[in-house]
Amino acid sequence: MARRLQALDGMIAQEKNRLETVSQDLRADIECHIAFMAQQQDKLRQQMQQHIDQHPHLKGQQQLLDSIPGIGKDTAARLLGELGNWQTFASARQLAAHAGVTPQEKTSGTSVHGKPRLSKLGNTRLRKLLFFPALTLLRWNDSIQHWRDSLLKRGKTKKQVVGAVMHKVIRWIFAVLHSHKPFDPNLAFPVQPA
Structure with missing residues (x-):
């Protein structure tokens, strides 16, 4: 569906x-x-x-995904459909690789000094579902905006920043589904000591 x-x-x-x-x-x-x-x-x-x-287990998973900033009820339902049996992934890193949002470096031939980019080897549909939540976070979430600014200062392009936010969102998805606990901004954005 x-x-x-x-x-x-x-x-x-x-x-x-x-x-x-x-x-x-x-x-x-x-x-x-x-x-x-x-x-x-x-x-x-x-x-x-x-x-x-x-299906109560799906309903619970939808509510967990809906607790993540940038993900609404409709997107949560679509994510559940695309993730399928997410328990087959042992870690958030594996799920991120499945979604194709892990960085891929160029390290061979004449392009040894190429900039890293998204691998895009994974599930295209899942990656598309992560795009708009990432844009929403970049526009409205203060913590993500501060993180974005630090990435831009370090020389990352805007496209790389969007990819990094998509990577962060897929890790949050794994975390809330794996822990059976709603999104906690204090865990996602711990307060840095002064």
């Missing part, structure tokens, strides 16, 4: 892009198609939520 929702997101975006270039004759048809797909999305979201509500 989560993957179907993501597919519908893409199809709606395509149709909206077509609206910008289409002749007036086809505009109504495309708008009707967008409305239909939006209704399908709503139905699918309701089905996903009903499924989660029927």
Whole structure:
């Protein structure tokens, strides 16, 4: 269901892009198609939520994910669908590698001095689900903003900072699911001694 929702997101975006270039004759048809797909999305979201509500362990996991800043109920449901049996990952590092948000350094050939980037070897859909929570945190969370500023001062690019926040979010996801405890900002951002 989560993957179907993501597919519908893409199809709606395509149709909206077509609206910008289409002749007036086809505009109504495309708008009707967008409305239909939006209704399908709503139905699918309701089905996903009903499924989660029927399974107490999924409901609990959704609430744990919803406690993480930047992740809402809908994103939590989609993450659960994409994570599947997250218990197969022994550590947050393994889950981050599965999501493709671990840094990859260039260390061979003539590009020995290349900048590290995201490996992108993992689950593309999971990585996409981490992107908007990361942007939300960068925009609204004071602790992440301070961390972002320190990364930028150390020479990281904005793109690398977004990747680092995505990496942090996937580690939080593992932590709350593994510990069965809601997100605790004091553990995520410990107060530094003066």
